[in-house]
Structures are given as C-alpha cells and as structure tokens.
C-alpha cells in the first residue's frame with residue numbers, strides 16, 4: 001500500500017488545469033437523487049444524502065460537488081498531494097459541501113459513513129486485495145446504497161500491462177527515464193508503439209498511471225463475475241460508454257468480445273447494497 005501511496009504522491013492523478021470547469025449539464029449522471037429514484041424507485045431518504053468518493057484523486061470531488069449541492073461529500077485518498085490539489089480545485093470553483101481526508105479506504109475507522117453513494121472509479125484494481133476493498137466499501141453503504149466502480153479489463157488493458165511490466169523490469173520509475181527509454185527504442189518496436197499509443201499518453205500523469213504504477217490487477221469477464229458474486233452486491237447496470245442497458249445482455253456481449261480479443265473498454269458498474277444477489281448470476 002505504501003508503494004501505491006508514494007506513486008500518487010509523486011504523480012498526482014489526474015492533472016487537469018485548476019481552471020478546468022464543468023457545467024451542471026455535464027455532471028447529471030453523478031446526481032445521487034436521480035440515480036436513487038431510477039434504481040430504487042423512491043425519493044432519496046435524508047439519511048442517505050451522503051456521498052463518499054473513495055480514492056478521489058485530484059479532480060473527482062469537483063464534479064460530484066457540482067452535481068450534488070444538497071449532499072454532504074467526503075473525499076478520501078491515500079495521497080496527500082491528490083487531496084491538496086482536489087481541495088484547491090473545489091475552493092477555486094466555490095464548492096464547499098465537502099470534507100477531505102487523507103487515509104486508507106481499508107481502515108474502517110476512516111470515513112465510516114454510512115453513505116447513500118460511494119464512487120471508487122479506477123481504485124480497487126490498485127489494491128493488493130480488491131475484494132477486501134469492495135467489502136470495506138460495502139460496509140459503509142446505507143441500505144440500498146449505490147456504489148460505482150471502474151475496473152480494468154484484462155483484454156482492454158493487456159498491451160498496456162505488458163508494457164508496464166517491461167518498464168518495471170527495466171527499473172524505470174520516473175517520467176524522465178521513461179522518455180529516455182522511448183528515445184532509445186527502435187522505431188516501430190512493440191514497446192515503442194505501446195508507449196506512444198496509450199490513451200492519456202500525451203500527459204505525464206497519464207504515462208505515470210499507465211506505465212509506472214506499482215500495483216495493478218486486471219479482470220477477465222469471468223473473474224469480474226466471481227468478484228461480484230463474492231461481494232454480495234447487486235449489479236444494477238453496466239455504465240461504460242458502449243454498455244447495453246440489460247446487464248444479462250451486456251455480460252454476453254463482453255464475453256463474446258473477450259473471446260474475439262476485441263474488448264477495448266474497461267468495466268464501469270453500478271452496484272447496490274440490497275442483500276439480493278440474484279441479478280449477479282452471469283448467464
């Protein structure tokens with residue numbers, strides 16, 4: 001865990017300009033009362049009007065605050081550098097309904113909740129035991145509380161992962177050394193292409209997250225289904241851009257794409273703490 005914390009102290013993520021602003025209509029998908037109404041079929045109870053952004057990074061607190069002015073938001077991250085930047089972004093944009101905590105989501109004494117919504121986007125796959133992280137977040141949800149997670153797909157991520165492992169084997173731990181390596185690589189070599197073509201490869205924070213990260217797990221579709229089944233959380237919907245609205249059909253689509261080697265998206269899921277896990281069956 002210390003290696004992950006150090007990574008984000010050295011490479012705050014993401015690194016958007018502090019002037020970067022959003023309009024309310026850009027963040028409607030993050031509105032807790034609308035999500036609650038759609039998925040729970042009732043008005044958001046007063047006691048569930050709290051949001052936890054677990055592993056918030058340096059930016060996410062701002063859009064969540066903009067989308068949810070009537071909620072109390074806790075922004076939690078291992079990295080003090082990320083929390084400092086996230087707080088500054090919020091203050092500069094006059095967002096004040098948040099508290100910021102430097103801490104580990106695995107520690108039950110930190111940000112204990114309960115929360116009506118937890119967001120852990122791109123976080124659990126950086127834990128040594130992602131299931132332990134998922135269960136720790138479940139413990140903090142209200143009844144019928146919602147949890148959004150993003151996890152890496154094995155297939156979508158395999159080229160980047162091969163390059164990340166190669167970079168780590170070479171002992172490269174900073175951006176300058178990564179750039180020097182790129183200059184030395186034969187033009188058109190597989191590693192050179194991976195470094196050049198990765199999404200977010202045009203920024204230092206994107207390069208660091210893709211190739212210098214000390215701890216990454218990726219999931220095959222069947223492994224994702226096992227993780228969900230072990231969590232006891234209910235799958236409400238897949239939310240990555242090309243996801244089908246019916247989760248059963250989406251499981252099938254993902255399975256087919258994976259078998260063809262053409263799955264090119266990571267998984268974004270909306271889960272619920274309902275105690276009813278029937279819909280997790282991966283048919």
Ligand SMILES: C[S@@+](CC[C@H](N)C(=O)[O-])C[C@H]1O[C@@H](n2cnc3c(N)ncnc32)[C@H](O)[C@@H]1O
Nearest residue numbers: 008055056057077078079103104105121122123
């Ligand atoms: C890839 S970044 C994602 C940031 C943010 N969720 C987003 O989507 O922009 C992962 C974040 O998770 C944080 N993190 C990793 N493990 C954590 C833990 N055990 N407890 C709290 N935060 C953690 C890291 O410090 C980092 O800021």
